[in-house]
Amino acid sequence: MRYLFPLLIYMSFAFASNAEDLLITRTGDEYKGKLELLSDKEVNFIVKSGGLIGSRSTQKVFPTNEVYMIKSDKRGYTFFNRKRERVILPAHSTGKKADLIYLTDGGEIPAWNISLKDGVINYQKSPKQVRALSNNDTIPVQDVFMIKYNDGSKDIFTDITADLESEKKSAKGGEKKLKVIFYKILRGETLESIARKYEIAVEDLREWNEFPTSVKNDTKLTPGEQIMIQIETD
Numbered sequence: 710m711r712y713l714f715p716l717l718i719y720m721s722f723a724f725a726s727n728a729e730d731l732l733i734t735r736t737g738d739e740y741k742g743k744l745e746l747l748s749d750k751e752v753n754f755i756v757k758s759g760g761l762i763g764s765r766s767t768q769k770v771f772p773t774n775e776v777y778m779i780k781s782d783k784r785g786y787t788f789f790n791r792k793r794e795r796v797i798l799p800a801h802s803t804g805k806k807a808d809l810i811y812l813t814d815g816g817e818i819p820a821w822n823i824s825l826k827d828g829v830i831n832y833q834k835s836p837k838q839v840r841a842l843s844n845n846d847t848i849p850v851q852d853v854f855m856i857k858y859n860d861g862s863k864d865i866f867t868d869i870t871a872d873l874e875s876e877k878k879s880a881k882g883g884e885k886k887l888k889v890i891f892y893k894i895l896r897g898e899t900l901e902s903i904a905r906k907y908e909i910a911v912e913d914l915r916e917w918n919e920f921p922t923s924v925k926n927d928t929k930l931t932p933g934e935q936i937m938i939q940i941e942t943d
Contacts, residue, residue, distance in 0.1 A: 733779075788816065813869055
């Protein structure tokens with residue numbers, strides 16, 4: 710029994726000195742643990758669960774475009790803004806019992822007495838009421854991703870996962886499929902007129918059909934002959 714108290718002190722000290730990193734996803738979920746790898750494509754994070762005794766560690770891999778913030782006492786803050794650009798800021802003290810305002814383009818602001826009116830978030834920069842006018846500040850609600858209150862609850866104001874979905878749809882829409890058709894030349898048509906009709910480049914039309922240099926872009930082609938055309942489809 711006499712060894713138990715020193716052991717608890719040692720374990721408490723070791724636990725306190727082994728500060729955890731914090732990862733927040735773009736949906737507002739939080740994970741505490743240790744950052745192992747950060748790249749443009751993924752984040753390897755050791756997630757810790759359980760208490761001091763019997764705790765477990767699990768390695769999780771997060772796609773970087775799903776991560777909002779990684780906080781480390783030693784390395785500071787790493788944010789990924791709405792353009793997926795990396796923003797690195799130094800660590801700072803958040804103050805006791807402060808609410809935390811997280812910005813859509815990266816940033817953590819300690820705040821007190823938060824209120825919302827007419828699309829504007831009002832807050833105090835310090836819990837003290839000294840020079841109340843200079844202590845007050847405002848942020849447009851569209852610039853705020855999330856507020857984490859000191860009671861542990863959260864309020865998400867801007868859905869920044871919508872940016873990711875837009876990127877996915879844009880990327881999917883950008884992947885056009887090609888369809889090959891065989892076109893029968895009409896009387897009086899040229900490479901230029903056919904290219905205009907199908908909104909393609911004359912150079913592509915030449916390459917697909919291996920037209921000789923003697924056939925100019927405005928040369929009238931032989932009616933009834935077939936040429937190959939590649940057109941884009943969804």
